[in-house]
Amino acid sequence: MKIAIAGAGYVGLVTGACLADFGHDVVCIDKDAGRIAALRRGEIPIFEPDLAGLVGTNLGAGRLSFTSELAGAVAGAEVVFIAVGTPSRRGDGHADLSYVHAVAREVAASVSGFTVVATKSTVPVGTGDEVARIIAAANPEADVAVVSNPEFLREGAAIEDFKRPDRIVVGVEDERARAVMTEVYRPLYLNQAPLVFTGRRTAEMIKYAANAFLAMKITFINEMADLCEAAGADVQQVARGMGLDNRIGGKFLHAGPGFGGSCFPKDTQALVRIGEDFGSPMRLVETTIAINEQRKRAMARRVIAACGGEVRGKTIGVLGLTFKPNTDDMREAPSIDIVRGLLDKGARVVAYDPQGMAAARALIEGLECGESAYDVAEGADALVLVTEWNEFRSLDLARLKAAMAAPVLVDLRNVYRHDEVARHGFAYTSIGRPVGAGDGGGLADAAE
Ligand SMILES: NC(=O)c1ccc[n+]([C@@H]2O[C@H](COP(=O)([O-])OP(=O)(O)OC[C@H]3O[C@@H](n4cnc5c(N)ncnc54)[C@H](O)[C@@H]3O)[C@@H](O)[C@H]2O)c1
Numbered sequence: 489m490k491i492a493i494a495g496a497g498y499v500g501l502v503t504g505a506c507l508a509d510f511g512h513d514v515v516c517i518d519k520d521a522g523r524i525a526a527l528r529r530g531e532i533p534i535f536e537p538d539l540a541g542l543v544g545t546n547l548g549a550g551r552l553s554f555t556s557e558l559a560g561a562v563a564g565a566e567v568v569f570i571a572v573g574t575p576s577r578r579g580d581g582h583a584d585l586s587y588v589h590a591v592a593r594e595v596a597a598s599v600s601g602f603t604v605v606a607t608k609s610t611v612p613v614g615t616g617d618e619v620a621r622i623i624a625a626a627n628p629e630a631d632v633a634v635v636s637n638p639e640f641l642r643e644g645a646a647i648e649d650f651k652r653p654d655r656i657v658v659g660v661e662d663e664r665a666r667a668v669m670t671e672v673y674r675p676l677y678l679n680q681a682p683l684v685f686t687g688r689r690t691a692e693m694i695k696y697a698a699n700a701f702l703a704m705k706i707t708f709i710n711e712m713a714d715l716c717e718a719a720g721a722d723v724q725q726v727a728r729g730m731g732l733d734n735r736i737g738g739k740f741l742h743a744g745p746g747f748g749g750s751c752f753p754k755d756t757q758a759l760v761r762i763g764e765d766f767g768s769p770m771r772l773v774e775t776t777i778a779i780n781e782q783r784k785r786a787m788a789r790r791v792i793a794a795c796g797g798e799v800r801g802k803t804i805g806v807l808g809l810t811f812k813p814n815t816d817d818m819r820e821a822p823s824i825d826i827v828r829g830l831l832d833k834g835a836r837v838v839a840y841d842p843q844g845m846a847a848a849r850a851l852i853e854g855l856e857c858g859e860s861a862y863d864v865a866e867g868a869d870a871l872v873l874v875t876e877w878n879e880f881r882s883l884d885l886a887r888l889k890a891a892m893a894a895p896v897l898v899d900l901r902n903v904y905r906h907d908e909v910a911r912h913g914f915a916y917t918s919i920g921r922p923v924g925a926g927d928g929g930g931l932a933d934a935a936e
Contacts, residue, residue: 489513489671492565492637494558496523498534498750498817499608499639500571505539506650508546510675515553515561527554533759535816535843538647562598567672569637570595570619571608572933574754581678584613592619596626603630604668606637606658610695610755616659616688618917633662635669636688638695642828643750644814655682659691698761699755700773706739706747707776710783713743713920722787723920724902743919745826745831745874745900746783748811750819753777774860784822788829794898794917795870800834803893805868807861810844818847823874826900840864842877862891870896876903 489512493504498519500613504516518524523533530547532540535906546552555561572587588609597607605623607616622636636659638751641649656676658669666685671678686694713723723743731738758779763770792799804832811821818824821844827837831854838856841848844856858864861880865871865888871882881903889895893912897904909916 489567489668489769490565491515491567491569491672492517492558493559493571494518494526494595494608495556495570495759496520497571498536498643499641500569501532501534501543501601502536502539502641502646503511503569503571503608503639504552505542505546506647507672508549508552509542509651511551512672513551514546515555515565516554517558517561517664519556521556524556526816535814536643537814543919544645548710553816558594559598562595562603563579563600565603565881567606568595568599568664569606569608571591571639574609574758575728576757577755578650581754581762582761583610583754583758584617585611588615588619589622592622593626594790595632596623596630599627599630599632600822601631602633602664603631603637604665606635606838607692608637610638610699610751611692611715612758613689613692615692619845620661633665633668634688635660635662635665636691637669638691640695640698643817644812648691650675652679653681655684657686657691657694659686659688661688661714664803679891696755696759699751700770700776702740703747703752703756703778703780704772704776706744706752707783708728709741709743709777710746710919711779716906716920717922718924722922726920743902745787745822745919746780748784748820748822748824750811750817751806753820785829787822787826788833790917791826791830791834791870791872791898794896794915799830799869801836802869803836803838803867804830805858805861805864805892806837806839806872807864807871807873807880808840808844808877809839809841809848810875813875813877816843816847818844818851820876821848821901823848824851826872826874827855831855838864838868840877841875862887865891868892869894870898872898872900873903874900876901885909885914889913 491512491514493500493516496516504514508514526533530544570591574583577584616634616636623630623632656673660666716723727741730736731741756773760770760774809823830837838858840858897914897916899918
């Protein structure tokens with residue numbers, strides 16, 4: 489099939505590379521000409537495991553191409569995916585739909601023949617109606633079926649998620665689109681991935697409902713962790729005991745510094761606004777957002793407490809900056825609030841992250857960066873593990889201690905075992921585990 493994808497970011501690029509790998513003929517379009525020029529040279533503008541290889545193979549095979557000219561790509565396409573950003577609108581938290589609407593206007597001017605326009609961007613309920621209206625108003629002759637096809641991939645495991653999804657949701661209002669979308673995803677359907685057809689508004693709602701629910705699940709276990717600390721229980725054992733119940737499931741039950749990233753913060757905000765617009769408040773989601781906001785800053789206070797209540801003039805080493813491992817994405821990462829909280833109290837903060845340092849330096853004024861975990865430990869009064877990259881899971885604790893000014897380790901991801909760290913002479917703080925708890929060992933699922 490001939491497929492055009494507007495937006496070559498995390499979602500558009502992964503979608504394009506994977507659909508080309510299924511054998512489709514895919515053109516990815518981005519208005520960022522520098523990004524397109526880099527992609528044409530085979531350079532990948534984002535860090536996502538295995539993406540470079542997949543793009544290279546399909547570029548070489550002639551199934552994948554890149555352009556900044558939308559018109560030509562859309563004119564020849566049977567399906568046009570919209571995969572542009574829908575960030576929080578400045579000031580009010582609504583999803584900013586200006587990029588989606590702009591693509592709709594451009595698509596209207598270029599479509600020829602029956603074309604399915606599939607919105608992959610996360611958009612509020614009713615956006616598909618508006619996209620259809622924009623296209624019809626701009627080009628009354630256009631024969632277009634607008635469908636909702638939300639994306640559920642996780643950064644860091646995006647290709648695996650796209651190729652082996654739990655489900656593919658497609659919201660259609662025009663029956664002709666059902667056959668087209670079935671054909672797009674036929675290779676996955678053969679792999680038994682359930683293709684769930686719904687109405688368009690329902691599909692749009694499923695995406696927000698799923699993200700808000702996961703954000704609530706994380707926030708629930710984070711609050712539970714605080715209660716466990718106060719009551720002398722171990723949150724990791726509580727999570728395991730809960731998660732073994734099939735009705736609950738063990739994923740997204742790892743206590744930590746609060747959720748961040750490119751989706752949960754903005755999507756929970758947007759869902760609250762959608763609820764307000766429909767006069768149907770999303771109170772659980774509102775509370776989730778408030779708890780999470782407070783938590784990120786509270787993590788800085790936790791570090792300060794571990795340093796004896798004062799960090800002015802002290803050097804704090806930070807391990808991990810991205811919102812989760814295996815991505816270079818710094819959007820809404822908890823590290824931003826944590827580092828700022830420490831800088832505000834007069835600390836010097838030196839961080840190391842395998843992929844996120846350039847973006848983090850641009851976001852956080854005053855942040856210094858080191859070249860490795862051991863470099864960051866040099867002369868540090870405390871080390872804070874913020875993002876559980878694999879390379880931080882089995883650090884040489886004796887080497888760290890020898891490098892540090894004071895052996896203080898704050899493990900916000902419960903990667904280490906208390907007894908092991910204590911044996912090396914560290915003062916150790918983790919999340920929701922009483923002193924002496926020993927069954928940590930990196931239970932956190934790095935791919936979440
Ligand atoms: N990142 C994720 O993990 C993830 C997962 C599921 C869903 N989503 C959703 O997918 C959408 C895209 O997210 P992302 O993380 O890929 O965003 P992104 O910011 O990485 O990429 C968006 C791209 O669209 C381009 N763009 C903007 N306007 C354009 C236009 N008019 N024509 C062509 N290109 C244009 C930008 O230059 C940018 O490269 C969002 O709605 C997001 O909520 C993201």
